[in-house]
Amino acid sequence: MDSDILVRNNVQSLGEGKQVILFAHGFGCDQNMWRYVTPAFKDKYRIVLFDYVGCGKSDVKAYNVERYATLHGYMQDVLDICEALNLADIIFVGHSVSSMIGLLAAIERPELFSSMIFIGPSPRYLDDMGYKGGFSREDLEGLLEVMDNNFIGWANFLAPVIMKNEERPELSKELEESFCSTDPINTRKFAEVTFFSDNRHDLSKLTMPCLILQCTDDAIAPDEVGDYTHKMIKGSTFEKMKATGHCPHMSHPDETIALIQKFLNQKVY
Amino acid sequence: MQLELGITFSEKSHLRIDDFLTVGSRIFFQTHFIPLIKMRGFAQEIYLSFKSANGSHIPVLLNVKRQNNMHLEEMHCGGMIISNRNRFEKELLLAKNAAEEAVSKNVQLLKIRSELELHQRELEMQLGKLSALHRQHQKILKVIAHDLQEPLRKSVFFADLIKSQNPELPDNVNDKLDRIILFNKHMRQMVISLQRIEELENKTPNFQDVDLESLIEKAVTISEVKRSNSDINIELSSQFFQGDAELLKNMFVELFLNSVRFINPENAILLIQISSVTVQRNVYVESAERYLYEDFIKITFSDNGIGFNTDSSVVFKIFQRGEQFDRISPGLAYCRRIVELHHGSIIAKSIGGKGAGFTLFIPVKQKLF
Numbered sequence: 313m314d315s316d317i318l319v320r321n322n323v324q325s326l327g328e329g330k331q332v333i334l335f336a337h338g339f340g341c342d343q344n345m346w347r348y349v350t351p352a353f354k355d356k357y358r359i360v361l362f363d364y365v366g367c368g369k370s371d372v373k374a375y376n377v378e379r380y381a382t383l384h385g386y387m388q389d390v391l392d393i394c395e396a397l398n399l400a401d402i403i404f405v406g407h408s409v410s411s412m413i414g415l416l417a418a419i420e421r422p423e424l425f426s427s428m429i430f431i432g433p434s435p436r437y438l439d440d441m442g443y444k445g446g447f448s449r450e451d452l453e454g455l456l457e458v459m460d461n462n463f464i465g466w467a468n469f470l471a472p473v474i475m476k477n478e479e480r481p482e483l484s485k486e487l488e489e490s491f492c493s494t495d496p497i498n499t500r501k502f503a504e505v506t507f508f509s510d511n512r513h514d515l516s517k518l519t520m521p522c523l524i525l526q527c528t529d530d531a532i533a534p535d536e537v538g539d540y541t542h543k544m545i546k547g548s549t550f551e552k553m554k555a556t557g558h559c560p561h562m563s564h565p566d567e568t569i570a571l572i573q574k575f576l577n578q579k580v581y
Numbered sequence: 582m583q584l585e586l587g588i589t590f591s592e593k594s595h596l597r598i599d600d601f602l603t604v605g606s607r608i609f610f611q612t613h614f615i616p617l618i619k620m621r622g623f624a625q626e627i628y629l630s631f632k633s634a635n636g637s638h639i640p641v642l643l644n645v646k647r648q649n650n651m652h653l654e655e656m657h658c659g660g661m662i663i664s665n666r667n668r669f670e671k672e673l674l675l676a677k678n679a680a681e682e683a684v685s686k687n688v689q690l691l692k693i694r695s696e697l698e699l700h701q702r703e704l705e706m707q708l709g710k711l712s713a714l715h716r717q718h719q720k721i722l723k724v725i726a727h728d729l730q731e732p733l734r735k736s737v738f739f740a741d742l743i744k745s746q747n748p749e750l751p752d753n754v755n756d757k758l759d760r761i762i763l764f765n766k767h768m769r770q771m772v773i774s775l776q777r778i779e780e781l782e783n784k785t786p787n788f789q790d791v792d793l794e795s796l797i798e799k800a801v802t803i804s805e806v807k808r809s810n811s812d813i814n815i816e817l818s819s820q821f822f823q824g825d826a827e828l829l830k831n832m833f834v835e836l837f838l839n840s841v842r843f844i845n846p847e848n849a850i851l852l853i854q855i856s857s858v859t860v861q862r863n864v865y866v867e868s869a870e871r872y873l874y875e876d877f878i879k880i881t882f883s884d885n886g887i888g889f890n891t892d893s894s895v896v897f898k899i900f901q902r903g904e905q906f907d908r909i910s911p912g913l914a915y916c917r918r919i920v921e922l923h924h925g926s927i928i929a930k931s932i933g934g935k936g937a938g939f940t941l942f943i944p945v946k947q948k949l950f
Binding site for chain 1: 599603604605606607608609610611612613615616619620627628629630640667670674678818858860861862863870871872873874
């Protein structure tokens with residue numbers, strides 16, 4: 313059962329330290345996106361990386377439409393991994409939607425985690441009365457359309473059924489070589505779950521140290537959203553980054569590392 | 582590639598490629614395109630939709646290569662406008678989505694139908710087993726609860742009678758009689774607890790909207806917990822849910838009584854901490870591979886009493902043996918039964934000497950449909 317989960321979520325452990333940092337990738341990619349920041353933490357920490365079911369090199373067969381219809385299914389992936397590896401006192405680093413997945417995990421099992429680090433978090437992407445998430449429903453429908461158009465050519469031969477086909481090894485080899493390979497059908501569902509979720513009422517339930525990293529000119533999680541998240545999580549630390557875009561851990565790894573280290577060194581246990 | 586967007590560069594001074602994209606394309610660009618370029622160095626046949634000055638959308642298929650030039654990273658793009666092709670593709674997509682939906686609905690329906698039949702038969706067998714067990718259980722409980730009361734009462738009565746008619750009994754005989762009376766009283770207490778549990782089995786809970794705060798207030802009054810030197814700290818971040826007000830109140834009374842019963846004499850004051858929060862949990866506990874996340878109210882109740890050293894499963898058992906008979910109240914079995922009637926769960930956690938802690942999960946809504 314436990315080893316099943318490690319295979320299911322393609323869990324990788326590295327590093328020499330004792331305290332665990334669990335890195336959770338965001339929508340659109342997989343654990344590879346952490347490769348520029350993990351080396352800086354390898355000596356002092358134990359690093360745990362994984363792919364959510366339906367992403368990267370996870371076991372596509374484990375995808376359950378009902379389970380992954382809400383962020384809780386993804387939260388269950390995180391908790392399953394913590395249990396399989398018997399982790400405790402975890403520093404959770406989540407990018408983008410993984411911030412909210414981590415938040416849910418920390419509310420469900422607060423005893424497992426010691427602190428939360430959110431990179432570009434957004435509790436709700438859609439605009440609402442008195443709330444600016446940055447996107448309208450039409451915008452997000454547009455994203456789904458772009459995804460459909462991108463996947464039209466290869467959706468059919470990448471469909472999960474054929475991906476399990478042993479008779480076409482060149483296919484799996486190609487997948488291994490490609491980064492952020494994703495199953496298009498699951499990815500589309502992940503997009504819907506991510507961009508139509510609303511976790512605003514969960515923010516105030518977090519009861520542990522929390523760092524929010526907000527990029528400059530982030531098209532996915534704009535400044536107002538970062539401010540809102542910071543305001544709603546009592547006692548959270550807010551850092552506005554010089555890094556631009558939505559993936560500072562890939563585009564500006566040095567600044568990302570420095571801010572995470574600063575936060576971790578400040579914490580008094 | 583030359584793309585006429587109709588935007589003159591003087592209009593905006595500082596422009597990035599995603600400023601020219603539709604919002605949907607911009608999200609895709611940030612979440613898929615950038616990671617791909619950063620890590621692999623190239624991307625092929627990426628569909629993006631550009632936005633022209635007059636608001637029209639221009640679908641483009643792009644190939645991109647990253648080139649490191651001194652300190653600068655350059656992205657070299659080549660591509661073509663696919664307006665016409667895109668129109669066909671859109672039609673194809675619509676047809677494909679419709680076909681996929683039909684297939685998946687059909688597959689799902691067939692699967693559900695066969696699962697349902699299987700479940701129906703399993704359920705039938707389980708129900709048969711369950712009702713036999715239930716009848717037996719009821720009978721035993723009834724025998725214990727009612728038929729044991731009378732002989733116990735009589736034993737106490739006769740022991741008292743012997744004592745009152747023989748004032749000159751030697752001390753050792755008197756001691757033994759006192760012990761007989763004490764054991765019998767313990768036993769009666771337990772029988773009464775059993776009787777309450779038995780009554781629960783025949784009760785259909787009356788679910789209505791309840792307020793946790795007022796439930797606790799009532800239970801505090803009834804249990805008279807404040808007569809002990811106590812401090813009750815209540816922090817409710819959620820308090821409204823559906824349940825049987827009477828049963829839940831009784832449950833809290835039982836929890837308070839349990840805390841009072843097991844006060845740690847080393848502490849000057851009895852501290853009780855109650856908090857609540859709404860969490861989402863999978864309602865399917867017994868069914869594997871089924872997921873439906875719904876709101877549960879999570880209530881934690883802890884005290885600084887003497888606690889217990891056994892695990893959660895033992896605490897809630899109706900019958901306790903040996904030293905645990907004195908240590909653990911049979912009332913906790915009653916609490917668990919009430920939580921179960923609410924389709925919830927209760928976990929006990931304690932470190933001996935450091936107090937008892939209970940965590941309850943109760944669905945916020947009780948009505949199924």
